[in-house]
Amino acid sequence: MSIAQALRQIQDRRLILPAIQREYVWKPRQVIQLFDSVMRGYPVGSFLSWKVLPETVSQFKFYGFMKDYSAFDNYHNPEIDIPSDREIVAILDGQQRLTSLNIGLRGTYAYRNHGGWVRNRWAYPTRRLYLNLAGLASENELGLKYHFQFLTSDDLLATAEDETRKWLPVSDVFEASDAFAMTKILTRLDGNHEEAIDLVSRLWHAVHSTATLHFYQEDDQDIEKVLDIFVRVNSGGTVLSYSDLLLSIATAQWSGDARAAVHGLVDSLNQTGNGFGFSRDTVLKAGLVLSDVGDIGFKVKNFTTANMEKLEAGWEDMSRSLQVAVGLLSDFGLSGGMLSADSVLIPVAYYVHHRRLDHSYRDSPKTRLDREVLRSWVLRSLIVRGVWGSGLDTLLRDLRDVIREHGDHQFPLVEIERAMAGRGKSLAVTDALVEDILSLSYGKARTFAVLALLFPHVDTRHQFHIDHVFPATLLDKKNLRRSMDAAGSPSFTSDQIDELVDRRDRLPNLELLPGLENIGKSAKPPSEWLAAEYSTAEARGAFLDRHAMPPALPSSVAEFSDFFDERRTKLAARIRDLLASAAPEARPADTRDVVDLDEELAGGDDVE
Known part of the structure; x- marks a missing residue:
């Protein structure tokens, strides 16, 4: 069928989504690529539908297609009630493409502005899809030929006087259901420009005339079989969670x-x-x-x-x-x-x-x-x-x-x-575990858990930052290469620089500091910061003890490696002490339990 025919069936709720379908996940870039393919006459893939008889309809829940998508507050498909005496067609494969066509030709897409606050509604302005009739797309990394773009009303005003931007709402083409209505669009074009006429005509025919969408229909009413088919056809592309399927049941x-x-x-x-x-x-x-x-x-x-x-x-x-x-x-x-x-x-x-x-x-x-x-x-x-x-x-x-x-x-x-x-x-605690922990680096999820456990004085209900004890900026590779000794020779060899940079982000050079304290610390050498922050020897000693630091903090890069080795030793002792298990020793490494095959295949959710 044509795209327009499919969207009218969506509009009339004759083409719907079974609850086994995941929700809409495509990004604006993917929508634009799809419309570019449609304009170029490329195949956009086949679709698998499921003919659902009335007796099955009553046993299942169904959802409508997304039309006005908002990443802020409208990303769940609407549930719809189907009369128990009605036969419908549900999409098993192709929801993302059909939803994208529906949004582009009938609806809107509100996504977050770059740098906008995640929880601020105003960071998600409503956008519609437009086609630039002033010409083809400029050279781009995606290899797009036609210039489609999601625009806000402010974007339209900003480009109103730009002769290289003549925007046509793509929804106008969908609403022009016959050739006469399309002619009305053409008469609005400035100067009846030949290239603009060609672009509008090409899009209109791609939406209304060409049988672009090829459907294969499954008639079986056995949910287990339908579920199996659904898993098979959705095994590629964006990862589909099995819980998405089971949630439907x-x-x-x-x-x-x-x-x-x-x-x-x-x-x-x-x-x-x-x-x-x-x-x-x-x-x-x-x-x-x-x-x-x-x-x-x-x-x-x-x-x-x-x-x-x-x-x-x-x-x-x-x-x-x-x-x-x-x-x-x-x-x-x-x-x-x-x-x-x-x-x-x-x-x-x-x-x-x-x-x-x-x-x-x-x-x-x-x-x-x-x-x-x-x-x-x-x-x-x-x-x-x-x-x-x-x-x-x-x-x-x-x-x-x-x-x-x-x-x-x-x-x-x-x-x-x-x-x-x-x-x-x-x-x-094993030797291998201690070594593994000591090799953890800045930015890894496990690193915070280690620091939070090793330093129980930290009240993690307040905001704490993972901080470099010796500032990372002073151990930057470029700065180290420029460093010269008193004789004017390089302070460090290439191998020494690589070692310093590697050690910079490892656990022995990390600590947890309150957010404001960390900001105030900035890039001061540790010895200088400690003296300024804690006025008495007693206060400085307490800080060093709490954070498992050596008696003296480094004042220069030349002292960093010795500090690193000393603190590594202190941390190793604290790891063995605080991670001491209350349970029996582990079994030999070569023995394990037999688990269900599906569990083994499922793996786990550990991330580095």
């Missing part, structure tokens, strides 16, 4: 709106503190764990009516537990960029849920010691590689069992670490 079996409930909770959790990046996968997995469902794997068989009823019945309580748990992670100084494994949220939430804790747990003096134990365990589990990797479902089930059996009054640290060691995920 929950949506179909939930009396309320499961999709809205999950999306709302994810949005709420991610706005906590300095912001997180939890996915629907994590929230759905947490839901299965907190509901005490036996098998928590992402499998169709686990999303039964009984399990979904249990999930829906306890959703409000589980949501509160997850919000308290995310609040705790934020209190521990963690956020999206500093959380190396999202799955750590789940056992924390289960502990909160099991004990029915509320937000008062986060700051009550009575729960301080328990919070410190929980904080230590969370940070250590994020520091040790592989804890939240393969075999995740098995680990989560074990941790749930331990908390359920031993976590009525306090966080059962000893029993939890024993269970983890039994799964080959011991938190015990």
Whole structure:
């Protein structure tokens, strides 16, 4: 069918989306590339549709296509009600392309201005798609031939007098449903310019006349088969989470709106503190764990009516537990960029849920010691590689069992670490772990967790910066190359410079400082800053002791390497002391548990 025919079916809600579809994820650049391909007559791929009979319609939830997309506050597809006696066609493959055509020809796209505040509505102005009739696109990296662009009303005013910019709203072409209506567009063109007429005619024919879209239809009503087809055809391109598919089953079996409930909770959790990046996968997995469902794997068989009823019945309580748990992670100084494994949220939430804790747990003096134990365990589990990797479902089930059996009054640290060691995920300190930690560098998620654990005096509920003890600017490669000794010779060889630059960002040269204090420190040599900041020898000594520093801080680059080695030794001792595990030693490295194949293939969410 033609593009216009497909969009009219979308407009009439005869062409819709099943809940198994993920939401719209294309960027403006991709939309423009698609329209460029349409104008050039290139194939834009085939589409897979599903003919849904009335008896199946009533068992499923469906959504409309996005028309006016806003990255700020309108990015969830609208749910639509389908009459139970109506047969419809749902798109299994091709949603992103069809939505892009719908936005470009019928709607708007509001994306954030470069440098705009994420939470400021005004940073997301409404834009429509336009075609420049003054000429073809200038040379560009994307290889575009035609000049399509998303513009705001202010953009139009700014280019009103520019002879190289004659903008036609692409929506005008869609609304011109016949040749007579297209002629009206042509009569508006200044001077009846031949090139402009050709551009309008070409776009009109591409939208209305050419059968550009090729559909293949699936008629089977078996959801398992449809789900399998959907997974197969969506295995490429933008990664599709399996939870996106399973959410549809929950949506179909939930009396309320499961999709809205999950999306709302994810949005709420991610706005906590300095912001997180939890996915629907994590929230759905947490839901299965907190509901005490036996098998928590992402499998169709686990999303039964009984399990979904249990999930829906306890959703409000589980949501509160997850919000308290995310609040705790934020209190521990963690956020999206500093959380190396999202799955750590789940056992924390289960502990909160099991004990029915509320937000008062986060700051009550009575729960301080328990919070410190929980904080230590969370940070250590994020520091040790592989804890939240393969075999995740098995680990989560074990941790749930331990908390359920031993976590009525306090966080059962000893029993939890024993269970983890039994799964080959011991938190015990080894020489290899110490060396791995000492080699961590600036900017890595695990680095903050290490510093927060090693320096418990830091109140991570306030803003702290990871700071270079010896300023990074003084160890810049260009500055080091320009450095000369008293005789006028280079101060450092090429190898020495490489070593200094590498050491600059390693853990022994990092510390946590309050935000304002870090800003004030600037690029002063450490010895000079310490003397200015702390007026007495006693205060300076206390600072050095808290931060595991040598007795004297370096005053020049020449003293940096000795400082680095001394502090590395001090940190190694502190790592062994503070990371000491309360659980038995790890099993031999060559033994491991057998996990389900789908778990093994799924891997984990560890990130460096």
